[in-house]
Structures are given as structure tokens and as C-alpha cells.
Amino acid sequence: MISLTVNDTAVRVSAPPDKPLLWVLREDLGLLGPKYGCGVAQCGACRVLIDGVSTPSCVTPLAEVEGASVVTVEGLSGVEGALSAVQQAWLEEQVPQCGFCQPGFLVAVTALLDRNPNPSDAEINEAITNICRCGTYPRIRRAIHRAAAARVQG
Amino acid sequence: MARILSRRAFLFTGAALGGTALVAGVAGTGYLATVDMDGPDGFVDGNRAVLNAFLAIQEDGRVVIQVPRTEMGQGIHTGMAMLVAEELDIPFDDRISVEHPTGLLPVYTNYALSLRTRPEDARGPLLWAGQRALGLVPLIVTGGSSSTYGLWFPMRSAGAAARHMLLAAGAARLGVPVAELTTSDGLVRHAATGRAIAYGALARDAARLPPPRNPALRPVSAWRVIGTPQRRVDIPDKIRGKPVFGIDVVLPDMLHAAIRQAPVFGGTVAGVANMAEIRRAPGVVDVAVIDGKSLAVVASSWWQAETAAQGLRIDWAATEAAHVSSASLGVALRGALDAGGAHVHLQQGDLSASFALGQERVVSATYEVPFVTHACMETMNATVLIRQDGSAEAWSSTQSPMTLRWGVNRGAGWAGVEPTSVIGHVTMNGGAFGRRNEFDAVAQAAFLAARHRGRPVKLLWSREQDMTHGTYRSHAAARLRAALGPDGLPVAYDAMVAAQSLQNSAMGRSLPFAPSPHGDRLTAEGLDKSYYAIPSRRVRSQHVPSHLPIGFWRANGYSFNTFFSESFIDECALAAGQDPVAYRRRLLRDSPRHLAVLERVAVLAGWGSLLPPGRGRGVALEESFLSIVAQVAEVTVADDGEVTLDRVLCVADVGIVVNPDSVAAQMEGSIVFGATAALMNAITIESGAVAETNFHDFPVQRLANAPEVIVELIRSELPPGGAGEPGTPPVAPAIANAIANATGRRLRRLPLAITETIGERRTRSVLAKEPS
Numbered sequence: 001m002i003s004l005t006v007n008d009t010a011v012r013v014s015a016p017p018d019k020p021l022l023w024v025l026r027e028d029l030g031l032l033g034p035k036y037g038c039g040v041a042q043c044g045a046c047r048v049l050i051d052g053v054s055t056p057s058c059v060t061p062l063a064e065v066e067g068a069s070v071v072t073v074e075g076l077s078g079v080e081g082a083l084s085a086v087q088q089a090w091l092e093e094q095v096p097q098c099g100f101c102q103p104g105f106l107v108a109v110t111a112l113l114d115r116n117p118n119p120s121d122a123e124i125n126e127a128i129t130n131i132c133r134c135g136t137y138p139r140i141r142r143a144i145h146r147a148a149a150a151r152v153q154g
Numbered sequence: 155m156a157r158i159l160s161r162r163a164f165l166f167t168g169a170a171l172g173g174t175a176l177v178a179g180v181a182g183t184g185y186l187a188t189v190d191m192d193g194p195d196g197f198v199d200g201n202r203a204v205l206n207a208f209l210a211i212q213e214d215g216r217v218v219i220q221v222p223r224t225e226m227g228q229g230i231h232t233g234m235a236m237l238v239a240e241e242l243d244i245p246f247d248d249r250i251s252v253e254h255p256t257g258l259l260p261v262y263t264n265y266a267l268s269l270r271t272r273p274e275d276a277r278g279p280l281l282w283a284g285q286r287a288l289g290l291v292p293l294i295v296t297g298g299s300s301s302t303y304g305l306w307f308p309m310r311s312a313g314a315a316a317r318h319m320l321l322a323a324g325a326a327r328l329g330v331p332v333a334e335l336t337t338s339d340g341l342v343r344h345a346a347t348g349r350a351i352a353y354g355a356l357a358r359d360a361a362r363l364p365p366p367r368n369p370a371l372r373p374v375s376a377w378r379v380i381g382t383p384q385r386r387v388d389i390p391d392k393i394r395g396k397p398v399f400g401i402d403v404v405l406p407d408m409l410h411a412a413i414r415q416a417p418v419f420g421g422t423v424a425g426v427a428n429m430a431e432i433r434r435a436p437g438v439v440d441v442a443v444i445d446g447k448s449l450a451v452v453a454s455s456w457w458q459a460e461t462a463a464q465g466l467r468i469d470w471a472a473t474e475a476a477h478v479s480s481a482s483l484g485v486a487l488r489g490a491l492d493a494g495g496a497h498v499h500l501q502q503g504d505l506s507a508s509f510a511l512g513q514e515r516v517v518s519a520t521y522e523v524p525f526v527t528h529a530c531m532e533t534m535n536a537t538v539l540i541r542q543d544g545s546a547e548a549w550s551s552t553q554s555p556m557t558l559r560w561g562v563n564r565g566a567g568w569a570g571v572e573p574t575s576v577i578g579h580v581t582m583n584g585g586a587f588g589r590r591n592e593f594d595a596v597a598q599a600a601f602l603a604a605r606h607r608g609r610p611v612k613l614l615w616s617r618e619q620d621m622t623h624g625t626y627r628s629h630a631a632a633r634l635r636a637a638l639g640p641d642g643l644p645v646a647y648d649a650m651v652a653a654q655s656l657q658n659s660a661m662g663r664s665l666p667f668a669p670s671p672h673g674d675r676l677t678a679e680g681l682d683k684s685y686y687a688i689p690s691r692r693v694r695s696q697h698v699p700s701h702l703p704i705g706f707w708r709a710n711g712y713s714f715n716t717f718f719s720e721s722f723i724d725e726c727a728l729a730a731g732q733d734p735v736a737y738r739r740r741l742l743r744d745s746p747r748h749l750a751v752l753e754r755v756a757v758l759a760g761w762g763s764l765l766p767p768g769r770g771r772g773v774a775l776e777e778s779f780l781s782i783v784a785q786v787a788e789v790t791v792a793d794d795g796e797v798t799l800d801r802v803l804c805v806a807d808v809g810i811v812v813n814p815d816s817v818a819a820q821m822e823g824s825i826v827f828g829a830t831a832a833l834m835n836a837i838t839i840e841s842g843a844v845a846e847t848n849f850h851d852f853p854v855q856r857l858a859n860a861p862e863v864i865v866e867l868i869r870s871e872l873p874p875g876g877a878g879e880p881g882t883p884p885v886a887p888a889i890a891n892a893i894a895n896a897t898g899r900r901l902r903r904l905p906l907a908i909t910e911t912i913g914e915r916r917t918r919s920v921l922a923k924e925p926s
Contacts, residue, residue: 016436023457032402033395035584037531038617042849042915045531073395087393094385094815097227097823099392100399100531100584125858129915131849133531133585134227135826137860139819 004065006031007075017063022046024062025072033073033103037131044130047104048072054111073103076110085154086110089147097134104130109144118148196319196361203357205319206365207261208312209238215340215354217244220255222262223305224296224553225388226583226590227823228878229816232386233302234309236812240379241313241372243337244353252387254580258555260289266304268293272873274307295554297591297706299779299876302812306874314369316360323359324351374871383815388582397582400551401614403537409439411602411613412459414466415448415623418473418842419701422446427467435462444601445568452602456614475701475842480524480629483839487631487698490652491520496694497673500682503690508637508646515638517729519722522631523714523904525837527624528707529852532584534595534620538562538603539610544574547610548600551583553590560664561593565600587827588706592625593664621852622844625663625705626837628654630714632681634722642730643740647688649681649722651715652696659704671697680715680883683723685748685777686741701842708827712778712883717832717904720774720887725900734773734891735761747807748775751784751868755805758866759786768792769800770896774887779876781808785825787861787888791896795921797907799829799861799889807868809875817877818865824881825863830855832886833907833919853909853917899924 001012006029015028025031025048034057037045041056048057049071076084083091086109096102105128112119112127119127124144132140196203202210202218210218221234231252239246255262265273269284276285317337324342325332328349336343341350391397416422423443426432432451433441437458442450449468453459509516536550536558546566552558558578566573583590599613615623630653636644655671662668677695707713727737735756742749752775756762765771768791775784788801802825811817834853838845846852886904894900899921907919 019457023455027455027457030404032398032404035399035532036401036614037533038849040617040848040850043531077394081394083393090393091385091389094389094819096386096389096392097229097819098531098583098585099227099388099397100582102392103395106393106395125916126913128857131531131854131856133529133587133827133854135823135830135855135860136819137826137855137857138822138863140857141860 002062002066004067005069007071013062015062018061021048021057021060021062021065021070025057031072031074035100035103037101042131043101044104044108045101047107047130049107049111052111052114054108071107073106076106084110085150086113086147089143089150092146093139093143095136095139095143097136101130101132105132105140109147112144113148113151117151119144196363196365198358198361203361205316205357205361206312207255207259208309209242209316211353211357213354213357215249215352217242217250219250219252221252222255222294223301224254224580224583224586224590226296226553226586228301228820229386229813230296230301231388232384233812233816234305235387236379236384237306237309238313240377241310242317244340246379246384249340250387256577256579258292258294258559260292261308262294263289263292264295264300264304267295267298267300272303272307291556294556295591297553297588299878299880302874303780303876310371311369314371315365318366318369319360319363320353320356322363323356327351327356327359380810380812381814384813386816399532399584400535400537400549400581401532401584403549403581403612405537405539405610408537408610408612409452409454409606410456410459411450411452411599411611412456412463413448413450413598413613413615413619414463414468415619416470417622418470418475419703420475421473422471423449424469424471427469428465432462432466435465438462440602440605442602442605444598448598450598450602450613452606452611456612460616473842478701478839478842480839483629483698483700484522484631487522487629487652488520490696490698491631491633491650493696496650496696498692498694499673499675499678500691500693503646505646505648505690505692508690511637511639511645515729516635517638517722517726518633518635519725519902520631520633521718521721521902523629523717525626525629525702525839526707526831526835527621527626527837527852528585528587528589529621529849529854530585530587530589533615533617534589535612535614536561536596536599537610537612538565538596538599540566540571540573540600540603540607542607544571546573546576546600546603547579548576548596549579549581550596551581551590552593552596553583553586555580557591557593557664558596561596562600564593565597566604568597568601569604571604587708588710589625591660591706594623617849618847621847624837624844625660625703627707627713628656628704632715632718634718636722636726638726638730642732642737644688644726645690647683647691649692649719650694650696651678651681651718652698653677653714654700654702654704655697656704656706656710658697660706663703671699676711678711678715680712680776680778681719683719685745686723687744688741702839708824709778709879709882712776712879713828713831716774716776716883717886717890720776720884721890721902724772724887724891724894728894733762738773738775748777748782751775751782751805751807754866754868755784755786755803758805758864759788759803761786768896770892770894772888772891772893772895774884774891776880776883778880778883781806781875781877781880783821783880783884785884785888787885787892789889789892789896791893791921795923797833797893797919797921799833799859801862801864802829802885802888804863804865804881805868806865806881807870808877808880809870809872811867812874814867817867820877821865821881822863824879825885826855826860828882828885829861829889832889832904834905834909836905856916858916859919893921
């Protein structure tokens with residue numbers, strides 16, 4: 001049994017220690033927000049926060065998150081489901097098209113703004129390497145700036 | 155969920171068999187209007203009053219709209235709901251919800267796509283017969299950018315019919331003539347007495363009334379919803395990680411499957427060296443050969459299935475195709491440009507005389523593009539349950555509940571099982587772009603489900619399987635020639651393209667017959683440039699077969715032919731010493747609608763203003779899927795050859811715009827998709843197999859590469875055209891033209907650049923050195 005915290009809830013998982021966190025979340029814990037997109041940490045659809053750090057869960061073995069705090073897209077909202085500043089910006093800019101990759105973007109951008117509250121475009125380019133095949137990038141960039149501004153004000 | 159959906163499907167089907175003409179009213183004017191559309195009469199189902207095939211009203215006043223098209227990111231559920239709301243006279247707010255119907259009603263058939271006409275324009279016995287035949291299938295599919303223009307009339311008519319029924323029910327309830335009643339905000343009102351009844355309270359009565367034959371539609375001047383930017387109905391869930399994609403389907407007692415398919419298309423399984431070992435792997439319950447061509451591992455979790463599949467040591471039987479490569483196919487393609495027997499799609503004027511006249515200035519160029527794949531973020535998957543009694547149920551992120559059903563029947567048939575019934579559930583699609591018309595994964599899952607009767611089986615392809623087993627956009631080559639007259643404009647234009655027929659390949663996979671590969675209009679679309687005033691022209695094609703499956707891919711033939719033709723027109727302009735926009739302006743003298751789009755994008759881009767050294771602008775225009783789009787690309791080319799796509803300005807005339815924000819989003823997405831293909835994408839065949847396996851060797855644009863995009867929509871009162879695809883064709887030629895403008899180098903082959911890795915998951919595009 002491996003113990004960890006997922007979206008503020010303590011859980012104990014009896015899965016093989018080498019099982020990737022992505023599949024533990026999806027198959028053992030029923031959290032379907034993180035998505036399988038590539039399996040090799042290329043696309044970012046599976047990103048979750050591990051102790052605040054945006055991490056591709058598809059290549060993170062369960063054993064590595066023993067005792068860690070994991071946050072998935074489902075855990076980004078606040079009390080009573082209030083949207084986070086990043087989610088609110090995503091709504092205002094109407095970012096998602098198919099939406100499959102967006103959980104990973106929302107997680108990656110949340111981590112970015114936590115450590116750099118007002119990133120430049122160059123810093124955004126460096127930090128946000130997720131793939132969106134629908135091509136929502138222009139809106140994602142706008143939404144990141146909007147979320148940054150809202151967090152500063154808020 | 156399954157039980158409820160199944161019951162509703164039964165109700166719809168049962169009512170349809172009753173055979174009445176609900177949506178006869180829906181049809182209005184054309185021939186499609188006058189036939190029985192086989193929708194259900196109104197009926198009451200629990201707390202829902204179903205007024206017609208497209209909408210139901212609950213007792214609490216909530217309106218549930220059935221949209222028989224797949225939501226794959228294009229916002230179609232929102233646009234269609236807006237049309238119903240407009241005619242039903244309700245505000246577009248959260249009292250509206252959208253479902254994809256489960257019943258395969260003929261009225262949901264995509265006539266617009268298959269008959270290439272708007273339903274309201276369909277007239278004549280041929281279209282009538284075609285409509286009847288397609289309705290029997292029924293051919294329900296999302297594609298060809300057809301959803302809005304195909305359902306523009308039916309969805310509004312459904313809303314209008316329902317409003318009339320509610321008014322009639324209100325008149326009966328209040329004991330006043332219908333003429334004294336109005337509607338607003340979901341209420342039927344009687345102004346004279348100040349009384350009002352909510353739709354929710356009238357809906358059950360309304361459901362029992364006959365639908366009107368030809369409900370009047372609101373005039374443009376009365377629209378309050380159409381043409382206003384509305385928030386998408388699917389986005390609130392999508393920012394919380396809540397929507398159910400195919401990959402997210404979870405059912406009780408479900409098994410999971412992973413697959414390995416023959417690396418060389420058409421290959422077969424000769425044997426497995428370690429079958430017994432894999433069968434004993436953790437969680438594995440089955441290892442099965444599917445249709446001789448692939449091996450599946452079934453386990454209690456997908457991670458276990460995939461891990462076991464990675465250990466399979468499979469001997470693949472050699473096939474003749476193992477010697478085929480992209481290089482050998484390229485030789486065949488280019489050779490076909492010079493071979494005889496081409497299919498003539500179009501011939502106007504005296505071509506040879508025109509060439510003789512203009513022989514002093516003949517422009518000729520040869521172009522080429524590689525195979526490309528969709529690389530949808532959600533890899534192919536399907537979940538199928540076949541019960542002991544033979545009934546089947548399937549869940550998939552598919553563009554077509556019809557091919558979903560075909561896939562279940564095909565796969566079950568491989569196991570010798572004939573399902574007694576198939577209910578299909580269309581989930582959210584994680585990208586589609588044409589790929590999800592196919593039922594390959596569905597058939598494989600159905601085969602496995604037939605071996606495990608009573609248990610749902612979810613098959614998920616790994617990214618590597620998805621990349622190497624696509625249904626690819628064909629590689630293609632073309633030669634274009636033009637003779638320029640004294641004014642520099644073409645007097646003759648001659649285009650020849652060689653590619654593998656898409657319709658022949660795609661239909662051959664799903665139907666017992668396939669159309670001839672010769673003269674496939676999808677091979678030649680984008681070459682005729684009919685809107686340009688050119689006295690004589692010819693368009694020809696050659697079919698060059700390969701063993702690869704060719705599939706629908708965003709904008710199909712336009713995705714390469716517009717690159718060819720709009721690059722070529724630029725070459726003609728430069729050969730004539732004229733500005734590319736001014737040149738096209740003169741060619742568009744008889745096409746005012748196209749000209750307006752061109753003029754507007756030129757203004758938006760500041761065409762003609764000076765750019766710093768190393769920067770360039772290119773323009774391109776295309777009419778496709780009943781819409782017109784022009785784009786200007788701005789690039790920077792550094793001394794070391796690094797090319798950056800800085801900005802794309804886009805002007806689109808898609809006719810009447812239903813939801814401007816969704817149309818803009820489709821243009822933005824089309825530009826990123828097209829620019830990715832133009833600069834980065836190639837699927838390479840080596841020893842008969844696809845060489846690329848994942849995003850590290852099939853690079854795509856990320857945030858850092860993506861251009862700034864500015865979209866402007868032309869105001870129009872013409873009926874809607876498509877929006878999902880028309881933004882893609884102009885991108886590649888606009889970029890190539892911009893590179894030519896920046897560097898003087900004309901690039902005639904995609905991808906235009908080499909992708910270099912710079913740091914973790916980041917890339918840059920670099921032009922190949924000029925051959926010395």
C-alpha cells in the first residue's frame with residue numbers, strides 16, 4: 001500500500017509501485033481528468049501537480065509519489081467548485097475546442113503562475129510545452145495573461 | 155446511463171416505426187420537405203415532453219436539444235442549440251442542454267454532405283431518390299464542414315415547429331385564439347389579459363398536437379441569438395476535467411485491451427514466440443489474433459494490457475509492400491505527372507491555342523507534399539459490450555454513429571457473432587479531423603467483446619499504434635503550367651495532380667464496393683481556381699496507389715491542391731512582375747465576393763507597407779466547403795535559415811455566422827493545424843511501415859511556435875457555409891509565398907522546413923540549405 005494525498009484527500013493505493021501515476025489516478029482512483037496522450041512525457045495531457053510542481057504523470061511511477069500531494073484538474077477549483085483564476089480565464093477566453101488536452105494545460109499554467117506571477121511571453125513559451133492539436137494556443141496565451149492579471153488584483 | 159440511453163433509443167425508434175411525419179414540417183420548401191422524414195410524433199417520456207426529433211422540454215422548463223452531429227471541438231452543439239433557441243424564442247442560457255441522440259433516425263441523415271446540397275435547396279427526382287436511400291442507411295456523419303449548413307434549416311424549423319405547438323397548446327388552455335398569443339422568455343403570453351404560461355407547463359399538451367407543415371421562420375431582422383457571440387455549452391465541463399471522452403468510458407466489470415497491429419499495412423501475424431508467457435502476465439485474461447492482422451492483449455487494466463503487449467514477440471509475415479518507401483512512392487508520383495491516361499476533371503477554352511499564343515511567357519512548376527496524419531490528442535479507442543442474448547452496445551469518440559454500428563457488426567462477425575441489435579453512444583471526441591470516421595478500433599473492440607460476452611471491453615491504442623496506423627492524407631505531386639498574356643495574367647492554366655484516391659480507399663474499407671479511384675473529385679479539389687478569370691483551363695488527375703490507407707484529413711484535397719495552386723498563382727504574379735495582391739485582384743474581377751475577402755485581408759495586414767529585412771508577407775485565398783477564406787502570413791527568416799511564423803491575418807466569408815466566436819476559433823485552429831503541416835509534418839514510409847512513432851519524431855506546433863492570429867468575419871446574409879476546414883487550405887501557400895517574399899527562395903515541397911529540437915520539448919523550424 002502506498003499513501004499519498006490526492007486533491008486534499010488522503011488515499012492509500014494497492015497498485016504495483018512501478019504503475020505510472022496517470023494510470024493509478026485513472027484506473028485505481030477514478031480521476032479521469034488527467035489524460036493519456038503520448039505515454040512518453042511529450043504532450044502534457046497527463047500533467048498533474050506533485051507538491052506544486054507540474055509533472056507528466058504518465059512517466060511518474062507510483063512509488064515516487066509516496067507521501068506526496070497530488071493535484072489533478074479536478075482539484076483546481078476552490079470551495080464549492082469556485083473556479084480558480086486560471087479556470088476563470090479559460091472560460092472568459094473560451095479556450096477549449098475538443099478539450100482533451102486542456103486539463104494538462106490548466107495544471108501547467110497553474111504551476112507557472114504560482115512560481116512566476118507575471119510571466120513574459122518568452123517565459124510562457126519556455127514553461128508551457130503541452131500540445132493542443134486543435135490549435136487553441138492564441139487563446140491560451142491570452143488566457144495566461146488574463147489569469148496573471150486577475151491573480152495580481154484578486 | 156446506459157439503460158436510460160437505451161430506453162430513449164427504443165422510444166425514438168419505436169415512434170419512428172410508427173411512421174409519421176413529424177419533421178415533414180421541418181423540411182419546408184425543397185424535395186426533402188415533401189417526403190416523410192421518418193421522425194417521431196411528439197410523445198412524453200418521463201418528465202420530458204419530446205416535441206420532435208430535435209428537442210424536448212422538461213416540466214421545469216429546461217430545453218434539451220438533440221444534436222445529431224459529433225462535438226469534436228468545433229462548437230457544433232452550441233451553434234445548433236442557438237438555432238433552436240432562436241426559433242423557440244427562449245434566451246440562450248443554462249436552461250438549455252445538448253445531447254447527442256442515440257437513435258439513428260433517418261431525419262438525422264447528413265444529406266448536405268452526401269448530396270452536396272443544402273436540404274432546403276434540394277429539388278428534383280435524383281436528389282429525392284438519393285435522400286430516401288441515404289435515410290435508409292441512415293448516413294449520419296460529421297464531416298465536410300457540413301453540420302451548420304446542413305442543419306441550418308432543419309434545426310430552426312424544429313424550433314419553430316415546437317413554438318407553434320406550444321402556442322396551440324396555450325390557446326387551448328387559455329381558451330383564446332392563437333393569434334392573440336405571443337411568446338417570450340420561455341412563456342406563452344396573452345397580452346390582453348396579462349396571463350402567461352411557461353413552456354414547461356404546456357409541453358405535455360403540445361407533444362400531443364400535430365406538428366405544423368411549414369412553420370414560418372423568423373426574419374433576419376428579428377434574430378436575437380444568431381450572429382451574437384455565445385459561450386460554448388461544453389466549455390464549463392471542459393475546464394473542470396469533467397467531459398466523458400471515449401477513453402473515459404467506465405462500465406461495470408469492464409475489461410481493457412491493448413493492441414499491436416502489423417507494422418506493414420496489409421501484413422499478417424505469422425506467430426508469437428512467447429504467447430504462453432504473455433498469457434501468464436499480471437492481469438492478463440486473453441491474448442487474441444484479430445482478423446489475422448493484429449494481436450490484442452486483454453487484461454483487467456489498460457496499463458497491464460499495454461505492459462504485456464510491449465513484451466509480445468510477434469513474427470509478422472512478410473508482404474510485398476515491405477520494399478515500399480516514401481522515396482519509391484515519390485518516384486511513382488512524379489512519374490505519373492508525365493504518364494498518359496490522366497482523368498480530365500475540367501477543360502475550358504482552347505488550351506493549346508492559348509499556350510501557343512502566350513508561349514513567350516510560360517510559367518511551369520512542380521510541387522510535392524508528403525503523407526501526413528491527424529495525431530488526434532485522444533488516440534483511437536472504443537468500448538463494446540456484446541451480451542449473451544446477442545444485443546450489443548458501443549461507446550466511442552466517433553464522427554459517425556453509423557460507422558460505429560458498422561464497426562461493431564464487422565468485428566463481431568470476425569468472431570462469428572451476429573449482433574441482434576447495436577446501440578451506439580457518441581462520446582466527446584478528443585480531436586477528430588476526419589480520422590474518427592473510421593471504425594478500425596471499433597471493429598477490433600467488438601471482436602474482443604464477442605470473445606468475452608457479457609463484459610464490456612475497452613480497447614485503447616497507444617500513441618505509437620495511433621501514429622503508425624493512421625488513415626493518412628495522401629502524399630501528392632502536381633505540375634502546373636500557365637501561359638501569361640500581354641497583361642501578365644494567365645490566358646491558359648493547366649493543372650495536373652497525382653495522388654492516391656481518398657474516396658476509393660476510405661469507402662473500400664467500409665463498404666462492399668468502392669468508387670473508381672480514377673477521377674476522384676477529392677483528388678483534384680482546390681485546383682480549378684474557378685473564381686479567377688482565366689480564359690482557358692484544364693484540371694487533370696492521376697491515381698497513384700499505395701498500400702497505405704488514405705483517409706479524410708482536414709480539408710482533404712484542398713490541403714495540398716491549394717498549396718499547389720496558390721503558390722503557383724504567386725509564381726505567375728512574380729513572373730509578370732506584379733504584386734501578388736494586385737494580381738489576384740485583377741483575376742477576381744468577376745468574383746466580387748472573393749474580391750471583398752481579399753481586399754479586406756490586405757487592409758488588415760497592411761499589405762504594401764514596408765517590412766524590415768528578413769521578414770516577408772504572403773497571401774493566399776481559397777473557396778472551400780461553401781466558404782471563402784483569404785490569409786496573409788508574415789514570416790521572419792534569420793540568417794541561419796530559422797523561419798518563424800509571426801502572424802497570420804485571416805478574413806473569412808462563411809455566409810451568415812451563427813456563433814462568431816466559434817467561427818473565429820475554427821479559423822485560429824485551422825491555421826495552427828495547417829501551419830503545422832506546412833512547416834513540420836511528414837509521415838515517412840520505410841520498408842513499407844510508418845517510421846514516425848510519437849510526438850518526438852512527428853513534431854507539431856506548441857505554444858512557442860504558434861503564430862499570432864487575427865480573424866475577421868465578413869458580414870453576410872447569404873446562407874451559412876462551412877467553418878471547420880476552410881481556414882486550413884490557404885495557410886501553407888501563404889507561408890510559402892511569405893518565405894519567397896522574405897528570401898527570394900521558392901519552396902515547392904512540404905514540409906517547408908526542417909524541425910530542430912531546442913531544449914526540452916521545444917523546436918524551431920529551419921529552412922534547408924539551398925542546393926549549391
